[in-house]
Amino acid sequence: MEYIGIDVGGTNLVAGLVDERGAILQKVSRPVDRSMSDRALCRELSLLAEEVRLAGGLSRQDVQAVGVGLPGLVNNKQGVVVTTANMPFRDTPLRELFQQEWDVPIYLGNDANCAALGEYWAGAARGCNPTVMVTLGTGIGGGMVVNGKLFTGCANSGMEVGHMVIHPGGHLCGCGYRGCWEQYGSATALIRMTRQAMEKAPDSRLWALCDGDPEKVQGRTPFQAAKEGDATASQVLEEYRQEVAIGLINLINVLQPKVICLGGGISHAEDELLLEPLRELVERGSFDKRMPTRLVRASLGNDAGVVGAALLCKAV
Ligand SMILES: [Zn+2]
Structure with missing residues (x-):
């Protein structure tokens, strides 16, 4: 078939x-x-x-x-x-x-x-019930599979996880509200945070990695700088991971999925800079300390x- x-x-x-x-x-x-x-x-x-x-x-x-x-x-x-x-x-x-x-x-x-x-069918979440997928890209996308079926709410926008509000009165979001998760946890947000940190750190390795032009900062830039030992980049990533973790903790406490699959360009970062510290943060913040939810990298890409x-x- x-x-x-x-x-x-x-x-x-x-x-x-x-x-x-x-x-x-x-x-x-x-x-x-x-x-x-x-x-x-x-x-x-x-x-x-x-x-x-x-x-x-x-x-x-x-x-x-x-x-x-x-x-x-x-x-x-x-x-x-x-x-x-x-x-x-x-x-x-x-x-x-x-x-x-x-x-x-x-x-x-x-x-x-x-x-x-x-x-859920062929990747890192194969057969896991429920499966939640979170894509860290320009925004934050989400999806959930329960008993093999997609959960989309009563009118098709039930898993818009990027618009969970995590900072009341925070940054204005494309949806018209303030403080949505994607304003803090998306690749776009990471790039913004990196540029802001660079401005205050003229000696940061980040400048060399983008040829002195903050416009050239990409989602992978702070990961690369942190790997090379740059303190500014490490600080940015620490803040960024906390923002990502808040949303993940909320999802886990509400839905308790078997697995959360992280996708998007950001998810390709080294485990020690992303997944491992995220797991620690999520474990600390989750209601159920037995942590039945696994946090994994998506495996199928596009x-x-x-x-x-x-x-x-x-x-x-
Ligand atoms: Zn929003």
């Missing part, structure tokens, strides 16, 4: 042919042109699905279902993409448009939810979104 999963990202559209256990058999991708209309993009998705079907040598009847993961709010019941950040989809009847070209069941999911589902999208049909 084969499924097609399509991950709609800000820079690339990726389609994968996936088997029922979550293994990717074929994968194709193309850059995304965000100036296209939503209709034209739907057509692109259909062409990409066709391309990966042909790459796998399958007939259309062999494809059990198609799933699409999108960076935004989707309504799978109605088959509509409600809104997306930085993409032209808005109240787009994606299922109807896609089914004008393909006679196959099609499922829609949020990209962070798809990533959770992918890690493939998680493709696998999860493909297997949405089993999870919604």
Whole structure:
């Protein structure tokens, strides 16, 4: 049994042919042109699905279902993409448009939810119940799989973990409120904290790592500087880890997942600079000191979104 999963990202559209256990058999991708209309993009998705079907040598009847993961709010019941950040989809009847070209069941999911589902089926959270996935990127994405099904609340935005408020009256968030977790725990926040710390530390190694230009600081920059023994970077990371830990502790105390999978570029940092100190902080802050929740690094990278999208049909 084969499924097609399509991950709609800000820079690339990726389609994968996936088997029922979550293994990717074929994968194709193309850059995304965000100036296209939503209709034209739907057509692109259909062409990409066709391309990966042909790459796998399958007939259309062999494809059990198609799933699409999108960076935004989707309504799978109605088959509509409600809104997306930085993409032209808005109240787009994606299922109807896609089914004008393909006679196959099609499922829609949020990209962070798809990533959770992918890690649950084939990655670091395989078979863990419940699984929570937290992606530290431009913002903070979240997803949860319970008994093999995605938990998305009563109206599809139930795991917007990035908008947990952790600092009342704090930094203004894109959602319009103040003090949300993603303003403190995302890669964007880490970069901001690093730049601020550099300004007060002219001798920091951080300056050399970004060629003297704070604009060039990336999420990995403070990790690299800390590894080279830079005290400013180590201080920034200590503060950053505390911010990340607060959100993780809240999630654990409310949901008690079997595993929390950390994804996003930041999660590639060395264990001793990220996961190990985070585990210590989380253990100290969690209500249940037996710590039945494991904190692990996501293992599928960008493939998680493709696998999860493909297997949405089993999870919604
Ligand atoms: Zn927010």
